[in-house]
Amino acid sequence: MQAATETCSSAPLSGAIRCDWSREEIQALFALPFNDLLFRAQSVHRSHFDPNAVQVSTLLSIKTGGCPEDCAYCPQSVHHEAAVAAEKLMDVDAVVAAARQAKQAGASRFCMGAAWRNPRGRNFERVLELVERVRAEGLETCVTLGMLDAEQSRRLKDAGLDYYNHNLDTSPEFYGEIISTRTYAERLDTLQHVREAGIHVCCGGIVGMGESRADRASLLQQLACQSPHPESVPVNLLVRVEGTPLADQAALDPFEFVRTIAVARILMPQSQVRLSAGRESMSDECQALCFHAGANSIFYGEKLLTTPNPDADQDQALFARLGLTAV
Numbered sequence: 001m002q003a004a005t006e007t008c009s010s011a012p013l014s015g016a017i018r019c020d021w022s023r024e025e026i027q028a029l030f031a032l033p034f035n036d037l038l039f040r041a042q043s044v045h046r047s048h049f050d051p052n053a054v055q056v057s058t059l060l061s062i063k064t065g066g067c068p069e070d071c072a073y074c075p076q077s078v079h080h081e082a083a084v085a086a087e088k089l090m091d092v093d094a095v096v097a098a099a100r101q102a103k104q105a106g107a108s109r110f111c112m113g114a115a116w117r118n119p120r121g122r123n124f125e126r127v128l129e130l131v132e133r134v135r136a137e138g139l140e141t142c143v144t145l146g147m148l149d150a151e152q153s154r155r156l157k158d159a160g161l162d163y164y165n166h167n168l169d170t171s172p173e174f175y176g177e178i179i180s181t182r183t184y185a186e187r188l189d190t191l192q193h194v195r196e197a198g199i200h201v202c203c204g205g206i207v208g209m210g211e212s213r214a215d216r217a218s219l220l221q222q223l224a225c226q227s228p229h230p231e232s233v234p235v236n237l238l239v240r241v242e243g244t245p246l247a248d249q250a251a252l253d254p255f256e257f258v259r260t261i262a263v264a265r266i267l268m269p270q271s272q273v274r275l276s277a278g279r280e281s282m283s284d285e286c287q288a289l290c291f292h293a294g295a296n297s298i299f300y301g302e303k304l305l306t307t308p309n310p311d312a313d314q315d316q317a318l319f320a321r322l323g324l325t326a327v
């Protein structure tokens with residue numbers, strides 16, 4: 001599969017890869033008639049990827065709960081009423097056993113998430129060991145540990161890390177409604193450290209948090225103005241968890257979610273666009289439309305970090321019905 005390493009300056013004259021989309025252009029894409037938008041997204045998708053191949057990643061929460069950050073959507077924050085119980089960082093052998101199982105079940109990438117503001121001390125050393133051991137199992141590795149400095153990014157690269165996930169989450173304009181303990185600029189700094197260390201960037205956001213369409217366009221503009229584009233772009237639909245401030249948020253129109261996927265595909269033609277959190281609440285038909293709109297990656301296995309995901313059997317049946325191949 002082609003990685004999104006082409007930069008704007010090396011873009012072909014066809015203008016296929018751009019990092020200069022204006023907000024107006026992006027909003028105009030969102031406003032297209034649904035069929036026109038999907039046709040355009042599917043055409044872009046076909047010129048860069050096998051349209052029937054979907055990459056599958058498995059997630060494991062290696063350090064759950066007790067997080068000092070106040071992200072309004074997150075059940076792992078200590079600031080919220082129903083915070084999930086805080087646990088310690090998992091043992092290396094237990095993580096490797098889970099990775100082996102994920103590989104047997106068909107995953108090609110193993111993503112490990114930690115509920116930290118940033119990794120420190122002995123915990124960070126253990127993550128380095130985890131990356132080496134999981135990679136030795138023949139899986140691509142991804143971790144999401146919060147903010148990183150330049151030195152930590154280099155050490156993760158040396159340990160063999162393939163991807164670092166760090167999301168912008170929403171538009172710069174809406175961000176203050178969702179998180180107060182970490183700035184947008186700090187997120188961009190971490191992304192720069194990861195990029196400079198030579199690790200593939202996995203960066204996306206969450207929709208359905210009460211943001212406007214203009215905010216969704218602005219988030220996608222932030223992602224698509226990075227050069228090169230993030231290799232992997234997770235688009236999460238808010239999982240509304242009891243006890244978090246967003247528990248009672250109104251559901252997003254599924255067609256608006258599909259539109260967000262389609263616009264992401266058009267703006268970032270070479271990136272893997274991942275249909276991430278929120279599939280549990282989506283119909284099979286909505287997921288099929290997302291694949292048609294250019295989503296070509298999912299999280300596979302019955303749990304995300306702390307919330308449920310569709311069963312593997314259910315996903316295998318859906319892939320078979322749609323003629324999709326897991327890669």
Ligand code: SAM
Binds near residue numbers: 114
């Ligand atoms: N603590 C680290 C951080 O935030 O940088 C890494 C783990 S954090 C759980 C990873 C991402 O999961 C968040 O950036 C957010 O996009 C997503 N996420 C968390 N809770 C979610 C929810 N309830 N619904 C959808 N996405 C969620």
Ligand code: DTB
Binds near residue numbers: 059113304305
């Ligand atoms: C991402 O963008 N989505 C994943 C992964 N990166 C780490 C996390 C989704 C978490 C959903 C809520 C939970 O299970 O706690």
Ligand code: SF4
Binds near residue numbers: 071074076
């Ligand atoms: Fe902590 Fe990450 Fe959850 Fe924010 S999203 S509260 S940083 S675990």
